[in-house]
Amino acid sequence: MDTRNIGLRNIEVADTKICSIDGENGKLIYRGYDILDLANHSTYEETAFLLLFGDLPVKEELDVFNSKLTEARRIPESVTKNMKNKPVTAHPMDVLQSSILELADYDRNRQDEGKNANIERAISLIAKIPTIVAAWDRIRNNKNVVEPLVENSHAHNFLYMLRGEHPKHDISKIFDISLILHAEHSFNASTFAAREIASTRASIYASIGGAVGALSGELHGGANIQVMKMLLEIGDINNVEKWVQDRLTKGARVMGMGHAVYRTTDPRSEVLATLSRAISKEKDSKWYDITEKIEEVTKRIMYQTKKMLIYPNVDLYSASLYYSLGIPIDLNTPIFAISRIAGWNAHIIEEKFAEAAPKPALYRPKAVYVGRYCGPMGCEYISLINRKNQNPQTS
Template structure:
């Protein structure tokens, strides 16, 4: 909703030149972290903190969130997290952004669509579920029993497996080492619990189904953000803070036909595969015979 409202502050909204869209992209990349930080503080009845000219993009967000200039190492790690989440091909939110852009709607409409797609639990929010699982497990001694119970129940272990990667997610490799480093620095067990969850999940998948499964980007980003002192409710907004760079780049590419010879409206085809009446069945009941 906030992104949609930004249209009212764009005095040049009718200008659809590439230069104007690049300016909008830069503006959105700068504004979204400020909006998220302000929202978090306002809902806690805390005064908002304006960004500091002395800090970079990542460090400024942490500063606006807490009111304290972050540890340089934490700020550097958070910057790496933003880079790792900035772009990842045609995922659901990126497709939503490009589809809206293909209609030649303005940049804000495309980004609002992307954020809407990200809000779904199958796209954004997975690392929140990972951290909630770790907190539910409680200690490293409980990991194995918890994972096996999930497999017994046919339930998914969040943070494991990916729709595209059938090998190690390269982003997870970086976050795994970051989680380990932060856990040592803070003397907490979140990394050890996460690593054991990963190892047991891989073992169980191989034993039960004979296939390999690997950690995805959400498994270790969960503990990384938590150890940085970031509230779980902010994990998905932080995803948007990072991905705004990728979304806006995709929108610009789509708008200016750099991905195809000429502008083209997205119009996916649908194949009818047979009669379907839903859970209520196909029988029609006249209004006069329907129950109140």
């Protein structure tokens, strides 16, 4: 029996002061602060400051941080021009990834790899990613690009750039809370990708570009897109029971249910469920009710058939929330990036500059080779003219 921990599950690879997850008790901590306290009392800007600098800001610090964010919202005209030259079918995550890498070309201080320079880059990236995402959605829909505001919150500004009109305060606040909930989650796939790239001494742009690539997969940031596709396929609350039963009978997953870390309720899902319920009631939307029914039926069937409880993760209710807010489905993952950029940046800076040991100079996990062995001297090389096809499928 293979007892190895495939996928580095539960393997401790580095120390961090940024985030703690208690999967058994459903606790998520940012720099010592419970995510539920931050969701109830904080703002995304304040949370981003906490993740980057390690402490909640005083008013003067937050004012300076907010000023830097608003001043950095604009993106170079050439980046916008290059987006306009892309096919409108280009995936938003691909556009985001390429645009982030392009920003490196406009960094006048590119040669300075000191900590302060990287923190300034981090602030600039937090500010610019929403602008890129909103600009691309308008470009692909043949609409004029809306310039970022020089005031208002991070959440308000993004919704304004996306729609071309100011959102209501309660809508901005709901979106702000969702950004807080997605801002950080320890060594998940995209964060680990960012840290691994940073460990090579690559730039913050390269590290964030790699993180965006990892986030784009449907088993990570793309999961809430799959949840919304599931909701649309089900279509009506009366179809949930049979759909879930058929899905589980086939041994397939119900997207949005279960988590690699949490063995109880993901604390973020509880908050998102509350937000989804509120916005669905305001918009007279059916999607929250269908989502809630999926959770109930999946839990019940899993317990009846396998004697195990399974709980919703962060993706289950974020899908219905964003859809009810009128956000296009394929922007769900870019919005995840708009939030998670704060956590990514914090980890990259910690990877590059943390004083605590042990800290790897370069991540280099070991693989177990299970390929061909032809003998102690290896396989004999046969010239092309005398080589026989060993794979009929390629004939």
